[in-house]
Amino acid sequence: MLSSNIWVRYRLLFALLICFVLLGDTTAVTPLSAQTNPTHSVAPGDTWTALAYRYQTSTAVLQTLNPHPNQQRQPTIGRTIRLPDEAVAVNGVLQRPFQGGLLQTAVSHNQSPWQLAVQHETGHPYRPLLYRPIFLPGGEQPPRELPLGVVALALSQVPALPGQALGVRVELADEGSLQGQLAGAGEMIWGENGRYQVGLIGTGAFFGPGEPSLLLQVEGQPAWDQPWRFVDDEWIFQQLTLTGAAAQIDQQSIAEERARLFELWSAVTPEPQWQAAFQLPIDSYLTISAPFGARRSYNGGPYRSYHEGVDFSAYGGTPVLAPAHGTVVLAEFLYVRGGAVILDHGLGIYSGYYHLSSVLAEVGQLVEPGQIIGEVGTTGLSTGNHLHWDLLVGGVWVDAAAWMEQDMACWILTGLQRPCN
Ligand SMILES: [Zn+2]
CATH class of the missing domain: 2.60.40 (Immunoglobulin-like)
Structure with a gap:
């Protein structure tokens, strides 16, 4: 370890010296943030190779400090990895060998081929660097290996x-x-x-x-x-007891309703219809009686399902509002979901409003944020007045509350260089 650290330092000094002697100019090697940084939070494109060039160490040193049984596996985005004590970050660009050899790269980037040859431990700029990227120090960004293109x-x-x-x-x-x-x-x-x-x-x-x-x-x-690192959320566990009519649930009708809705949810209209952050679909409610993802056991059975939306308990007749621009793709009474409205917001994003006492929307209608689309009720398989609100992305239920908190609606629009009001 010690000897390799000294070697890394020696090598850097040597590179700087050569650079100085050959060019009389050290601007090409720029140790920018000179802080000692014993850890690094992995971002997209932080491969072992990119991190080795960035912190002027080797992939072997990094992998020894951060052991993983699979050495081929790149560092996980969202993990914090350890760096050698002497790590100093430099900016630069990594260029793949097939984007040009060392000599060609040096000429096209106005750098000394000899200096690059020294940095890449090849004796001569004409000698090819097989399979190894070429590191060009300098610039504003740390080296990263992003997808090509x-x-x-x-x-x-x-x-x-x-x-x-x-x-x-x-x-x-x-x-x-x-x-x-x-x-x-x-x-x-x-x-x-x-x-x-x-x-x-x-x-x-x-x-x-x-x-x-x-x-x-x-x-x-x-x-x-x-x-990409995923951490677990804290889920609520709910034991529900179904009695009377609710206990006589017709499983086939449930499956048929689900299949029909999934057909609808799997269609992707390519343009986002929303123009701003999503609003709450209800102005006045009592409590959030069930959050998204709550694990559910029915009549003492296993926790095999989860709550697919957010429940707002509210008085019957409370207006239900469109949270954003969208097109009404379903407006009718269903067996399980009762009075139902589903909106297509574009890009495979759908929102649904269920157990409504009245449906105040029509299929094909364009709605605006805040527009009334129905009223809270307890129709379908429901045990009390509430609004069940769900949100799907590409046919998968996601947490609508988190969608609003993280402002995903604006995150998407901004990424597409569109305004988000
Ligand atoms: Zn619900």
Whole structure:
């Protein structure tokens, strides 16, 4: 360890010296933030290689400090990793070998090929660096290995919580199409505005903690992946006892209603309809009687299901309001959900309002934020006056309250370079 630390220092000094001697100019190697930083919070593109160049150490040193059984696995976004004591961060750019050899890279970036050769421990600039990226120090940004074709990448939550709407904001080098997946959660839905794109995905409340891979790929480029840390949320456990009519639930009708609604929820209209942060769908309510994700056991059975929305207990007849611009795609009385209105907000995002005593909307109607779409009731399978509000992203229920708290509506619009009022 000690000898390798000394070697790293020696190597840096040597590089600086050579640089000074050859060019009489040290601006190319710029140790920018000179603070000693024993830990690092992993962001997208912080691969072992990028971190080694950034902190002027080696991937072997970093992996020894942060052991993981799988050495091929990149650092997990949202984890904090340990750095060697002497780590000093430098900015720079990592260029892949096939984007040009060392000599070509040096010439095109107005740098000394000899200096780059020294930094990359190759004796001569004509000798190829097989499979290793070329590090060009300087600039405003730390070195990162983002998906090829991507200039900037940001995630909506780091670390992420299950049961929420999650997003990735991408700025592409050129216009193109993107694919994205979160392991265990499926394909992302993309909204686009030229080079600016936002990928959306919902994870269910049973998604759990872990480090699933986020996979991104610009069309025509190789795939990129990095694990993304998920921490568990604190869920409430509810034991419900069904008696009388509620105990005689017709399972087939429930399944049929669900299947019909999922068909509707899986359609994606490509443009976001909302123009501002979502509002609460009710002005006056008594309590939030059941939050999203509450684990539910019926008549002493296992906790096999969870609450798919947010319940507001309220007086019968209380107005129910559209939280944002949207198109009414369902407005009728259903067996389980009773008086129901479903709004399509675009980009695969739907919101639903159930157990209404009256439905005050029509299919095809465009609604505005604050517009009355129904009244609180206790229709369908319900034991008292309340509004059940749900929100889906790509056919997955997510926490509508968290959607508002994190201002996902504006996060998405801003990522698409659109105003959010
Ligand atoms: Zn409910």
